[in-house]
Amino acid sequence: MADVLDSYNQWLDGAWLTIQLTIFGGAVALVLALVFGLAGTSRHAWVRVLNRVYVEFFRGNATLVLLYWFFYALPLVGLRFTTMFAAILALGLNVGAYGAEVVRGSINAVPKAQFEATVALNFTPYQRMRRVLLPQGFALMLPPFGNLIIELMKGTAIVSLVGLVDLTRVSKNIQGSTGETVAAFTVVLVLYFVIAQVLQLFVRYAERRVDRMLGRRMPTEPSLGTIAAGAPGAGVGG
Amino acid sequence: MDWDWQYSGDILPDLLDGLRYTVIATLAGYVIALVLGLVWTLLRRTPSRVFNQAIRWITEFIRSTPLIPQLYFVFFVLPAWGITIGSLTAGIITLGIHYSTYTAEVYRAGIADVPKGQWEACTALNLPRSRVWLDVILPQAIRRVIPTLGNYLIAMFKDSPMLLAINVAELLFSAYQVGSKSLQFLEPITMVGLLFVVVSVISSILVRRLERRYATN
């Protein structure tokens, strides 16, 4: 155990890479989720088709397959990324597709009466979205977004398979060099758990703030809807 | 960009061979996930608060840590304790345990989703505990959770490529193998990607059908 902990420098570097991947991947995913999710609520059929194609393709694919594709296949046709960029792109595209479903479902879940009130106040379509539907939909998005960011953090472990030295890779390296299998893999799981719990805290905090803003209380345990939304496979509402 | 159709045809048998392992791992893991998930849920309903919390944190731990280090743990640590298992078995067990913590949440939410009035009606009718569960609560809860459980089957299918981390010869692994032999990665990996998309899209259409069929409102 002591040998394993002595290499704390390596652990820290690995954790830092995992965190970076989570943050950048999350940022890419958030942007894609908003853009394609809002496209899914459009009045124009062809914009909605754009949403469907993106969601079905990138949600339907395994992140690791996507990463291998960026890493091994695309360079052969002349598209070359750095490994880091390929990893962020693969993670962002994949989680962004789930996120887009969450955004679309949440906007559609804002009560119709709220939309009608914006019409009665003569808001423009942009103002309806910006001032009322999006802020209220945001509250519905937060719990499934929380699930997604943790899924994304877990997903970052795949980069260890294409040579990036993240937490998982560090554990493998240390296991190799010290031979302390149990300690190395226990430590890495605990570290991931800690990161997940910290993310959890941020999400809870954001949820509480939004609930206060909307003046309501949320159930403490996630509902079936929330779980289904985070489920890799479908979004809220459908 | 040249797509080599000849080559694509040649590697297809290899890929299908890999697909077999992918399917086996996914289905076997799914069975474990469904059963073990129910066990977690029932354990969380025991009267002991300490025990419940312990179960809660154990499942939370498994759920919030990545599959790949878990695979390493099962594959490398169990032999250190004197239990030797093959990589496919290790993969199936890990996948199953990992997703059992998700199905446990689904079961729990499904039971919580049954309206309180149903429990009260059971009390009013003075039904015995076993009848309450078997005739009233579970039938309603299961209806609600079937589509979500279907989604997790798709999710496990999409996570199965990670088993290549412990050298399970699944689909992506085979694609990588044939690719590295010829140094032509474009065709095998693209084919795997398309296969995943096709399977996922078809199965999510099926799940949506389930959702409609079992829609409670």
Added chain:
Amino acid sequence: MPPTESDEVGPGGVGGRPSSESTDTEPESPTPKDSGDDAVPKGEGVSTEKGDAAAAPLPRGEAPGIRFEKVIKRFGHNVVLRELDFTVGPGERVTLIGPSGSGKTTILRLLMTLEKLDEGLIWIGDETLWHMERGGKRVPANQKHLHEMRKQVGMVFQQFNLFPNMNVLRNLTEGPVRVLGLSRDEAVERAKGLLDLVGLGDKIDSHPSQLSGGQQQRVAIARALAMQPRVLLLDEVTSALDPELVVGVQDLLRDIARQSDLTLLCVTHEMTFAKDISDRVLMFDGGQIVEEGPPDQIFGEPSEQRTRDFLQAVLAS
């Protein structure tokens, strides 16, 4: 009241149903301008100095008339309005009564553009709501036209529909600032005046969820008025309220009706309120007007059997 109702409405000049002969109270808008002053608190003095901008809590000015011409509205195979014709004079206050499903609410929703018109014409003033002129032809309205036309119309909903992501003040200022282009200060001043008017001056920073149903509905009324509509639509505004809160909201609306010269369309199941607030009552059934007349006549001596049945059923409940 410069524009008289039917003759300058539309080239057809069909003049709608013979509504005017049964209602001698109607053309004279019963809103003496001076009676408002003592009843409306503060605000009034300020507003005359400032002109129209931060204006008096209650909208004033020329209210347009409304005319439905052979309006048809279907939901699937269900025809809700069948070739409906009727006219509401400028500043007139009309209550629509009738069994549920008779199409009353649909009329309000068509006027607020919450439902699409299938056939016929709806006039607000001397313009059509759902159609516009283009190259001498009448074509379906685009978003811009609808936006222009909606400026004249405000609506209060059964379920209040306050925005839960904004406090009371922002619920009242968001429209004036974003849509009417008022400055923040003007909008706040207007909001304060209106909140005083509805008796909730102290709730300005509250969140909608902290208010009772009655208070929420008062805020919703103030929010509609803040947009200074010329036509106000009230859609069963007290139906969702606890019984003890109904009277307060009704009294408020009656005061507002008396002190303003809005054209008012009101759907309600409260017959006393209908009697109080309106110049004319329209009885609907099956997407058509069964009977119409001043409240005393409709409630006192209805001539149609269907009206009598309906009133009996409502009073019995």
